Amino acid sequence: MLRDSTSVLLARYMKVIEARRIEPLLESFFAITVGLLAGSIFMAAFGYNPILGYFVLFNGGFGDLSKILESLAYAMPIIITGASFTISARSGVFNLGLEGQAYLGAIGAVYIAGTFHLPPVIHIAAATVFGMLLGALWSLPAAILKIWKGVSEIISTIMLNWIAYYLTIYIAIDLLADPETPHKTISALPSARYIRLTPRSTLTAGIFIALAFCVLIYFLLWHTAVGFELRLAGTNPDAALYAGVDPKKVTLISFILSGLGAGLAGTIQVIGRPPGWCLYTNLGNVLMVGYDGISVALMGRNHPIGCIVSAFFYGGLLNGSRLMESRVGIYSELARALIGIIIMIIAIPELMNIIKRRLK
Amino acid sequence: MRGIKISAQKGRIIILAVFLLVLVLMYLQHKFGLRVIGLIEAGLYSTTLLTFVAVGECINEKAGVINIGLEGILTLSAIVGTYGAEVFENGVAGLLIGMLTGASIGFLLGILATYGMADQVIAGLAINLFAIGFGPYLLMALWHIAGIHVLSRELMLPRMATPLGYISPLTVVAIVIAILAQLFLDKTLYGLRIKVAGEKPEAVDVAGIRVDRLRIFTSTLGGALCGLGGAYLPLCWFGSLVKEVSAGRGFIALSCVVFGGLEPVLAFLAATIFGFAEGFGYWISITPGIKEIVPVYFIHMTPYIITLIVVTSVIGKKRFPKALGRPYIRE
Numbered sequence: 001m002l003r004d005s006t007s008v009l010l011a012r013y014m015k016v017i018e019a020r021r022i023e024p025l026l027e028s029f030f031a032i033t034v035g036l037l038a039g040s041i042f043m044a045a046f047g048y049n050p051i052l053g054y055f056v057l058f059n060g061g062f063g064d065l066s067k068i069l070e071s072l073a074y075a076m077p078i079i080i081t082g083a084s085f086t087i088s089a090r091s092g093v094f095n096l097g098l099e100g101q102a103y104l105g106a107i108g109a110v111y112i113a114g115t116f117h118l119p120p121v122i123h124i125a126a127a128t129v130f131g132m133l134l135g136a137l138w139s140l141p142a143a144i145l146k147i148w149k150g151v152s153e154i155i156s157t158i159m160l161n162w163i164a165y166y167l168t169i170y171i172a173i174d175l176l177a178d179p180e181t182p183h184k185t186i187s188a189l190p191s192a193r194y195i196r197l198t199p200r201s202t203l204t205a206g207i208f209i210a211l212a213f214c215v216l217i218y219f220l221l222w223h224t225a226v227g228f229e230l231r232l233a234g235t236n237p238d239a240a241l242y243a244g245v246d247p248k249k250v251t252l253i254s255f256i257l258s259g260l261g262a263g264l265a266g267t268i269q270v271i272g273r274p275p276g277w278c279l280y281t282n283l284g285n286v287l288m289v290g291y292d293g294i295s296v297a298l299m300g301r302n303h304p305i306g307c308i309v310s311a312f313f314y315g316g317l318l319n320g321s322r323l324m325e326s327r328v329g330i331y332s333e334l335a336r337a338l339i340g341i342i343i344m345i346i347a348i349p350e351l352m353n354i355i356k357r358r359l360k
Numbered sequence: 361m362r363g364i365k366i367s368a369q370k371g372r373i374i375i376l377a378v379f380l381l382v383l384v385l386m387y388l389q390h391k392f393g394l395r396v397i398g399l400i401e402a403g404l405y406s407t408t409l410l411t412f413v414a415v416g417e418c419i420n421e422k423a424g425v426i427n428i429g430l431e432g433i434l435t436l437s438a439i440v441g442t443y444g445a446e447v448f449e450n451g452v453a454g455l456l457i458g459m460l461t462g463a464s465i466g467f468l469l470g471i472l473a474t475y476g477m478a479d480q481v482i483a484g485l486a487i488n489l490f491a492i493g494f495g496p497y498l499l500m501a502l503w504h505i506a507g508i509h510v511l512s513r514e515l516m517l518p519r520m521a522t523p524l525g526y527i528s529p530l531t532v533v534a535i536v537i538a539i540l541a542q543l544f545l546d547k548t549l550y551g552l553r554i555k556v557a558g559e560k561p562e563a564v565d566v567a568g569i570r571v572d573r574l575r576i577f578t579s580t581l582g583g584a585l586c587g588l589g590g591a592y593l594p595l596c597w598f599g600s601l602v603k604e605v606s607a608g609r610g611f612i613a614l615s616c617v618v619f620g621g622l623e624p625v626l627a628f629l630a631a632t633i634f635g636f637a638e639g640f641g642y643w644i645s646i647t648p649g650i651k652e653i654v655p656v657y658f659i660h661m662t663p664y665i666i667t668l669i670v671v672t673s674v675i676g677k678k679r680f681p682k683a684l685g686r687p688y689i690r691e
Contacts, residue, residue, distance in 0.1 A: 333500065
């Protein structure tokens with residue numbers, strides 16, 4: 001009886017918190033503005049023209065339909081990892097291991113898609129599910145260490161990322177390498193490839209999987225009992241304990257769910273991105289998928305729908321920055337530096353208050 | 361030293377472990393011709409770096425600020441430090457510039473953590489994410505190469521010939537800094553204030569000392585030591601620069617801090633364990649007889665696996681400051 005009334009009270013409390021929806025949006029826009037300004041300083045410092053640089057960057061990312069579609073292709077994996085990080089952050093767990101989990105997912109997808117002969121649709125499903133499971137499997141050590149011994153997931157997941165990095169390279173080179181082109185693994189068989197949506201971009205049907213994953217996570221977090229428990233444990237651990245939520249269960253569920261997501265992102269990079277349909281043995285096409293997802297989630301204010309918007313923005317930056325490098329010679333790595341600044345601004349909750357006070 | 365107590369039982373375990381290690385090394389030397397001196401050299405190089413970073417972070421966390429951006433600071437200060445060394449044509453100047461870089465990032469984090477009331481984990485994460493992008497951008501913009509930048513020999517700091525092999529003079533500096541930091545925390549008034557700021561900031565505030573300034577100071581100090589470590593990487597150890605120059609060492613240093621329970625001298629001991637784990641892996645990978653059997657990728661994994669195992673084995677027995685990671689709000 002007491003427990004029921006507490007959870008009703010808590011539900012009301014959480015609704016009040018969520019009612020302030022506009023403010024995070026404003027904060028994100030402010031952070032992006034500051035990030036872009038800082039970026040122009042970085043460009044000018046090395047003798048590039050910031051206006052020209054940004055023009056080429058945004059034109060390359062969002063200039064016409066085929067470029068927008070290509071930006072969506074870049075956004076595809078980080079929508080998924082963004083939503084995955086959202087689950088873990090909402091439940092108070094920092095799964096920085098999305099990166100390593102994505103490597104494992106990618107290699108799992110290569111194994112199923114490249115070595116088995118299955119009917120078309122079943123083959124795609126099998127490869128996707130296996131990649132997701134491997135991702136979840138790689139998230140388990142960190143979850144178990146946290147539950148069993150209380151090891152901070154910030155340390156354990158980073159260590160596991162590096163172990164996954166070398167393990168995946170080992171598997172890719174020693175077990176699954178393509179005998180003809182040794183810098184990449186065997187390619188996914190045609191029956192295991194997501195179909196291309198347009199001839200002029202590398203966007204595949206994987207984007208629907210990514211969007212569906214986001215919607216699923218949104219539904220899970222806000223419209224199910226498990227999601228409520230996860231969010232409660234994330235916002236107020238003491239209240240969650242009082243309401244009878246098992247913190248160990250929360251940790252385990254949030255790690256497994258985000259691991260599944262990271263594995264899916266790795267899989268999509270292999271069987272959902274032409275023209276390679278494979279994993280490069282330096283892991284070139286899955287590197288940063290996990291870390292970028294963290295940026296996307298933080299920019300999207302840890303909301304699955306926000307993740308879609310911020311991933312599209314980020315995908316545009318990544319896509320446009322290639323053009324920026326070839327046209328004006330500004331190195332494409334600048335895009336990630338911009339994102340770093342944006343996250344730093346978002347990390348300061350007091351900044352908006354300070355500015356508001358000044359404006360008054 | 362007051363902060364450290366080693367029981368007789370623990371002492372016996374440590375002696376036994378060292379004895380076993382020596383036996384294993386003697387066996388390896390006998391069987392595969394492993395050069396023990398070379399192993400010590402490689403181990404000490406790694407230990408030195410981890411000690412710098414971990415000692416700074418110990419002091420910082422004692423005051424209640426947690427900096428998980430160490431990895432990013434290492435990357436950025438390695439690059440800026442190398443550039444500084446090339447501009448001034450002097451390796452020591454490079455180290456100082458690396459220190460300055462680290463100090464300014466630490467100062468920024470201190471400001472964010474105190475006045476900005478930032479979530480310190482997210483702010484630290486932002487530093488790492490920024491470095492992941494800005495590091496390679498700087499590398500490309502400064503030297504116009506995507507791969508490896510090799511420093512000229514003259515810029516590298518000289519190494520000392522000792523009975524243990526060629527050792528960087530900074531190794532001695534690191535050990536001295538670890539001991540000094542322990543004395544600073546345990547024996548001085550300022551050290552006491554730092555410890556109380558991490559446990560009960562209200563108490564320091566009531567005594568008329570500014571918690572915000574104290575925390576910004578420790579954050580800057582921690583950043584400076586981390587920056588020194590970052591510049592040490594190319595200038596004293598590798599002699600070259602790549603974008604993954606820090607390779608997770610910032611987080612291994614965080615593990616040292618956890619292992620040492622925020623005591624600088626114990627963190628130094630942890631740094632020797634992790635450092636020698638890395639040195640051992642490195643040495644195995646070039647020893648004939650072993651390198652053919654074990655795939656090199658598994659050797660590269662060893663430092664990370666050992667870090668995981670060691671941190672797991674000590675965790676739960678350590679106490680951390682109560683106000684760690686929480687912004688202090690004056691009432």
